Amino acid sequence: MAVVFTSVQGSYTxxxxxxxxxxxxxxxxxxxxxxxxxxxxxxxxxxxTVSYWRTEQDALAWKRVAEHVDAQRRGKERWxxxxxxxxxxxTRAYSFDRNx
Amino acid sequence: MAVVFTSVQGSYTxxxxxxxxxxxxxxxxxxxxxxxxxxxxxxxxxxxTVSYWRTEQDALAWKRVAEHVDAQRRGKERWxxxxxxxxxxxTRAYSFDRNx
Numbered sequence: 001m002a003v004v005f006t007s008v009q010g011s012y013t014x015x016x017x018x019x020x021x022x023x024x025x026x027x028x029x030x031x032x033x034x035x036x037x038x039x040x041x042x043x044x045x046x047x048x049t050v051s052y053w054r055t056e057q058d059a060l061a062w063k064r065v066a067e068h069v070d071a072q073r074r075g076k077e078r079w080x081x082x083x084x085x086x087x088x089x090x091t092r093a094y095s096f097d098r099n100x
Numbered sequence: 101m102a103v104v105f106t107s108v109q110g111s112y113t114x115x116x117x118x119x120x121x122x123x124x125x126x127x128x129x130x131x132x133x134x135x136x137x138x139x140x141x142x143x144x145x146x147x148x149t150v151s152y153w154r155t156e157q158d159a160l161a162w163k164r165v166a167e168h169v170d171a172q173r174r175g176k177e178r179w180x181x182x183x184x185x186x187x188x189x190x191t192r193a194y195s196f197d198r199n200x
Contacts, residue, residue, distance in 0.1 A: 002102070038141070039141040039144070039146050046138075046139050047139055048138075048139045050150075081199075086190050088189055091156070093185065095183060096183050098176075098180065
C-alpha cells in the first residue's frame with residue numbers, strides 16, 4: 001500500500017518540523033511499515049509524503065496511533081491550509097540507480 | 101491510478117527544470133490525465149512527483165509518448181542518481197481545506 005499525503009502549509013509553522021520528524025520516527029516502528037519518502041518545495045509550499053505499508057490494515061493502524069491522532073488534530077488546527085490523502089494499492093514498482 | 105516517481109538528482113542539473121516543466125505541460129494534455137503534484141526538497145535533494153490517471157492504460161500511454169521517452173532517457177543519462185516508480189490503484193481519497 002502507498003499512502004500519498006499532499007499538503008500546503010499555512011503561515012503558522014511553529015512546531016511543525018519537530019512533529020513531522022517525530023511522526024516519521026514513530027511510523028517506522030509500526031508493524032507493516034515499509035518506508036517513507038518526504039519532500040517539501042520551498043517555492044510552492046507544497047509537501048508530499050508517501051508512506052509504504054504491507055497491508056491497508058497496517059496503514060489504518062498507523063492512522064489511529066494516539067500520538068499520530070493528536071498530530072493530525074494539530075495539523076488541521078494549526079499548520080495546514082489544505083491537504084489531500086490518497087490510499088492506493090501498489091501494483092508495480094521499478095527503480096534505477098546510476099551506479100549499478 | 102497514481103504514479104509515484106521518487107528521485108534523487110545528481111550534481112549535473114542543467115536543463116532539468118525546463119524539461120520537468122515541459123513534461124508537466126505535456127502530461128496535462130494526455131487522455132485520462134487527472135492531475136499532478138510535485139515537490140523537491142532542497143535539503144535532501146529528494147523529489148516526489150505524483151501523477152494521477154483515470155486508468156493504467158492512460159498512465160502507460162503517457163510513459164510511451166515520444167518526447168517523454170526522450171526525457172526519460174536524458175533523466176537516466178544526465179540528471180538522476182536514483183529513482184523509483186510505484187504504480188498504484190487509488191482505493192480511497194479524502195481532503196481537508198481550512199476555509200471550507
